[in-house]
Amino acid sequence: MFVLENIKYKDILNIKNLTIPERKITCLIGESGSGKTTLLKLLNKMISPTKGSIHFKNKAIKYIDSIKLRRNVVMLSQTPVIFRGTIKDNLLKGLNFSEKPIVNDNTLKEILSKVHLDKSLDLNAKELSGGEKQRLALGRIMLMNADIYLLDEPSSSLDENTEDIIINEFVKYIKTNNKTLVMVTHSKTIAKTYADNIIEINKGKVKGEI
Amino acid sequence: MEGIVDLQVFQLLTAYIFILILLFIVRKRGIKREKEIIISSIRMTLQLILTGYILTYVFSNSNPFITISVICIMETFAIFNIYKRVKSPLSFNLKKIIALSMVIGTSVSILYFILIVLNLSPWYNPRYFIPISGMLIGNSMTGISLGVNKLVDGMISKKHIIETSLMLGATPKKASKSIVNNAFDSAILPTINAMVGMGIVFLPGMMTGQILSGISPLSAIKYQIAIMLGILGSVSLTVIIFVQLGYKTFFNNEHQLKL
Ligand SMILES: Nc1ncnc2c1ncn2[C@@H]1O[C@H](COP(=O)(O)OP(=O)(O)O)[C@@H](O)[C@H]1O
Ligand SMILES: [Mg+2]
Numbered sequence: 001m002f003v004l005e006n007i008k009y010k011d012i013l014n015i016k017n018l019t020i021p022e023r024k025i026t027c028l029i030g031e032s033g034s035g036k037t038t039l040l041k042l043l044n045k046m047i048s049p050t051k052g053s054i055h056f057k058n059k060a061i062k063y064i065d066s067i068k069l070r071r072n073v074v075m076l077s078q079t080p081v082i083f084r085g086t087i088k089d090n091l092l093k094g095l096n097f098s099e100k101p102i103v104n105d106n107t108l109k110e111i112l113s114k115v116h117l118d119k120s121l122d123l124n125a126k127e128l129s130g131g132e133k134q135r136l137a138l139g140r141i142m143l144m145n146a147d148i149y150l151l152d153e154p155s156s157s158l159d160e161n162t163e164d165i166i167i168n169e170f171v172k173y174i175k176t177n178n179k180t181l182v183m184v185t186h187s188k189t190i191a192k193t194y195a196d197n198i199i200e201i202n203k204g205k206v207k208g209e210i
Numbered sequence: 211m212e213g214i215v216d217l218q219v220f221q222l223l224t225a226y227i228f229i230l231i232l233l234f235i236v237r238k239r240g241i242k243r244e245k246e247i248i249i250s251s252i253r254m255t256l257q258l259i260l261t262g263y264i265l266t267y268v269f270s271n272s273n274p275f276i277t278i279s280v281i282c283i284m285e286t287f288a289i290f291n292i293y294k295r296v297k298s299p300l301s302f303n304l305k306k307i308i309a310l311s312m313v314i315g316t317s318v319s320i321l322y323f324i325l326i327v328l329n330l331s332p333w334y335n336p337r338y339f340i341p342i343s344g345m346l347i348g349n350s351m352t353g354i355s356l357g358v359n360k361l362v363d364g365m366i367s368k369k370h371i372i373e374t375s376l377m378l379g380a381t382p383k384k385a386s387k388s389i390v391n392n393a394f395d396s397a398i399l400p401t402i403n404a405m406v407g408m409g410i411v412f413l414p415g416m417m418t419g420q421i422l423s424g425i426s427p428l429s430a431i432k433y434q435i436a437i438m439l440g441i442l443g444s445v446s447l448t449v450i451i452f453v454q455l456g457y458k459t460f461f462n463n464e465h466q467l468k469l
Contacts, residue, residue, distance in 0.1 A: 046377065048464055066465040071379035081374035098379030144378070 001148075001180060002043055007052035012038050013204045015052075020182060020197075022057075025171060027191035028184045030201035036184045037078060039201065040150045043182065044073045071098040075150040078184075080137035080157075082128070087112070088121040090136055094144040103143065114169055115139040116162065130157040135166060142173060148180040156186070163187075167194065226251075265340070274334035281320070281343050288312060288351040295355040298362040303459040307452060308358060315448025316347050323440045345416065345437055346444040349401065353445035354452055357397035361453060364389035365460050369469055382461040390453045397449040401442050408438065 001022035007015040013035045020026050020043075028036045041047045042054060045066040054061040056069070074094070083093050091108050095101070108121055115135040119128070128136060134157050141149065154170070155163035171194050174181045185191055191198050200207040229251050236243045268276055289309050293300065300308075320343045324330050330338050365372070368389055375385035408414065409431070413421075416437060420430040462468055 044377065045464055046373065046466060048466065067379060067381055070377060074379070075377040077370075077374060077377065079370070081370050083371065093375075094378040097375055097384060141378070 001057055003055040005053050007042070007054065008050045009038055009042060009047065010050055013042075015206055018199065018206055022180050023178050024196040025174065025181045025183070025194055026197040026199060027195035028182065028199050028201060029186070029188065029191050034201045035204040036201050037152055040075060040152055040182065040184060043150055044070050044075045046075070072146055073148040073150060074141045074144055074146040076137055076141050076152060076154055078152040078156060080134045082125045082133050082136065085125060086122050087119055087125050087136060090125045091140050091143055094140045098144055100144065107143075111139040111143050114142065114173070116165060116169070131159070131162060134158060138166065138170065142170070146179070149174065149182070151181065151183040153184050153186060155190070268336045268340065272332070272334065272336055277334040277336045277339050280336070280340055284344060284347050285313060285316065288347050292351055292355050292358065296358045296362065298359070298366070300358070300362070301459055304456060307455045307459065308354065311448050311452035311455065312350060312354060315451050316343070316350050316444055319346050319440060319444035319447055322443070327436055327440065341416070342437065342440070346440055349441045350444045350448040353397045353401060353449050356400070357393045357449045357452055358456070360393035360396045361389065361456055364392055365457070366469065369467065372467055376465065376467065382458065382465055386457045386460070390457050394449055394453050398446055401445045405438055405442070408434070
């Protein structure tokens, strides 16, 4: 679905060939600083490659409107960002920004239980702990019902137990709805358990490529 | 106009005692400000003397070309002053937008004030045109400087919020809305606060000047009210043009944040 050819991004990435399949779970692994986040940002046009081409569903990404693309290819960043306001405000933010119809409180509560966040919708979101914020941010993007998700170390501030439950839940969501997931993870166990396809990045290159 | 005290030069000189007192205090306390105090007093004196002569010339040679030239000079000084006052580095595009907002915002307000509110004739009468433009330009300059600082700081410190908003499919406009609003608000707040204190906490400079030169307080306040409204209009117009165009310089055509 994503096809990358001869990609260069500054001195950070250098990828000759890379294909990311549709309706599959792809895990990106690699040392910190190897360029995983940079690669994800190329896929939703948060940045554009210095050289080379990226195709999304056979269309060159540079001809796709960035905003339309980002509403379909939703990315969750490494450190969760929480907006001012309640948990409800935060959940609705993605729908507001992407101009999708607002949902009722019951749907919001369902999402909260999917990410195992047992809190009231009216709670001020800044009261949440780091791990809870990350789950809120995850719930926020699930609500957007996008076709493709890019998750950047979604479990980095969760403890191992919660990590397992949450990733499991999200993978289930992806599979039952026939969606595509590209997930950066530091855990080889997670990659081995869930990935249909593992890509290792090493110093800006796909491992195995010269 | 009876009873106006025309200040004699030696009387004026006695007022410099205040500078001497200040110099004495800072020296005694070891605060290293003597140089700045002396330089600013000299600059103030020389600049005002020069202005006095220039205005005397301009007022006695009332013509539209001279009036417009004076306004252009004031505008240019104001714009460079803004560049100097902003702490963060400014992109060339942002500088262009600052200049554009100042020129459009103040010109529209000045013309409205002169032509509609005052209905001045001849329209270029320098005795009115120049001091009024000076007040509108000066206040707009202060307002927009605050606005620029807030916008640039906000864009940098809220970078992650903007990026997350973009990742959630926001347009740059929506992603920077709270920063833009905040910049606008901080820029107009001092003007709004000045209106609250007006006449009670302080007598504004223009009104004081008019009263000292013999105009009745009731005429003076009419002018003051009008000019205060003019200032508010000019500051708001200048700042809104600036923030509406300014936030766009932080994004490229691909709707990516350029930071
Ligand atoms: N905006 C940027 N400008 C320049 N260098 C960057 C930028 N963002 C990240 N880098 C550098 O690029 C490299 C890869 O970063 P990143 O993609 O975040 O790695 P990872 O996610 O694998 O830890 C790092 O060396 C990082 O310092
Ligand atoms: Mg990273």
